[in-house]
Amino acid sequence: MRTRPAEFAETDILRLAAELSAAARPFALGIVVDVRGSSSGRVGAKALFDVEGEVIAGWVGGGRAEATVAHAAVEACASGTPQLVDVDLDSEVLGAGMPCGGWMRIYVEPVLPRPALWILGHGRVAECLCHFGALLGFAVIVDDVMARPERFPEASRIVTDDPAYATVAPAEGDFAVVATQHRGDHESLGLLLASEVGHIALIASRKRAGLVLSHLRKAGFGPQALGRIRAPAGLALGAGTPEEIALSVIAEIVLVRRSRADRRAEARAGGVLVAAPGEMWPPFVLAAAEPLRIVGE
Structure with missing residues (x-):
């Protein structure tokens, strides 16, 4: 269940992030790094997202801004690559559908268990x-x-x-x-x-x-x-x-x-x-002096 900002201090978010990491649970941490104009979020605001984009705790902004960051969190967890998300709050057409007259930049960092x-x-x-x-x-x-x-x-x-x-x-x-x-x-x-x-x-x-x-x-x-x-x-x-x-x-x-x-x-x-995980490697020679990788008769 999502925890509202008033119920969860930012220090608690960092503590929860440490607990999730210790339990080997994958998640993404979103941090607002820049705000211009009118915005419901503020610089330094944080939120944790699970691998499906659901908010675990915290707050980075309301409405479609949060949905945009949630999508980036899913991509970050899937690829293992951090995302930098720009959210235009001024345009229904070009931005994220939240006409607040402002702009936000959110950094999304995947935190994945060590293989x-x-x-x-x-x-x-x-x-x-x-x-x-x-x-x-x-x-x-x-x-x-x-x-x-x-x-x-x-x-x-x-x-x-x-x-x-x-x-x-x-x-x-x-x-x-x-x-x-x-x-x-x-x-x-x-x-x-x-x-x-x-x-x-x-x-x-x-x-x-x-x-x-x-x-x-x-x-x-x-x-x-x-x-x-x-x-x-x-x-x-x-x-x-x-x-x-x-x-x-x-x-x-x-x-x-x-x-x-x-x-x-x-x-x-x-x-x-290199084959994708689970795919069969066909027999082939790596180099003239390299032994054949035998996977069949």
Whole structure:
């Protein structure tokens, strides 16, 4: 239910914003940054909007001005990009339909939960992935019975009592990397394919990746399911060391993450094709010296 301005101080709005952020609830914060002429809003006025454009609390202006900002809030939450909205209060035709004889500018900032990076496995590559992931703003979750806190100091959570990966529960916007060093590849990938996770990466050699995908195919997973797996994971950087392998994997994740601003976006960079989340990747060669990403026979 919307909270009227008299019932909700601006300091309470900021406190509520902090609570929503801590609860991993997406929302947008609208702030009036400029006003000219007559306007029901004032500079500094704030309001919180949910992902559907409904006002959670606060006030930035009445009538169609609020509706205009609500629409911008929906776009900001969907794209992850801030919006700057100009509302003409003087014209029914050219403006937002509120003839007050003024003009407002509202800045709309999306506040979205950090995507999670699930790392299944341990070892130097997993440790570097944790470091890179945390540095890039991911909430890193490490799941492996041999994971040690001192080896993953930047992890948001470490799970060591789940040998079968039964508690792995990534969301649609999350990313998952299987770095089990061949122990539990099939089981962990099967569980990930049953989830809504948007990106699944397997760190393995070309030969090992082919064997794992063949096993999953025989287990009943079809081309569409297998097309969700990046195997072998990583961009064609010529990586050789654990640090370089981790860099290539996280670089691919960043590429996919950025492409999600447009759900149907396709990006080509160095021979890499990024499919929208949930789409199958057709078999193709990244480069002459790069192994084939095997997603089918």
